[in-house]
Amino acid sequence: MGLTGVWQAIDKLQCTPTPSWIGFCYMKLLAAIPALPVSNIEQSAAFYQDKLGFEIGYQEAGFAILRRDAIEIHLWQAADQNWRTSVVANTSPVRSGAESFLAGTASCRIGVEGVDELCATIEPHGLMHPNAPLKNTDYGTCEFAVLDGDGNLITFFERLG
Secondary structure, three states: OOOOHHHHHHEEEOOOOOOOOOOOOOOOOOOOOOOEEEEEHHHHHHHHHHHOOEEEEEEEEEEEEEEEEOOEEEEEEOEOOOOHHHHHHOOOOOOOEEHHHHHOOOOOEEEOHHHHHHHHHHHHOOOOOOOOOOOOOOOEEEEEEEEOOOOOOOEEEEEEH
């Protein structure tokens, strides 16, 4: 089969070749789930539930799954304080992956329908990021952002036109 035949076969299978494609197709990607580092799972899960309208789908020590409509967010606890002494003592590199300084260093963007209405429900809680009020962007969205209790940036956006 020549190159034209290969591309016709790919088109019939509705698959997309990867850069390392060698005659087979990969599975279709369906969703991405942000995993945000927080300092306290209980407090953060309550914030997302009470302030942003998410439901707690699962919660255990150090981890929570939150859902609202088709959106899912994972929270993981970044509370390891051992880096404070190991770095000072130079006994080992920082490497647990859950160091406390990671809490509040992430962001995610959530696509919505009705961004104006969502903003109106969130704004009274005083959560709006001071540099990200509701506005239309040059890249075709209307969006606003909030900070969670740790400082993770959550941007809600709606595509225009």
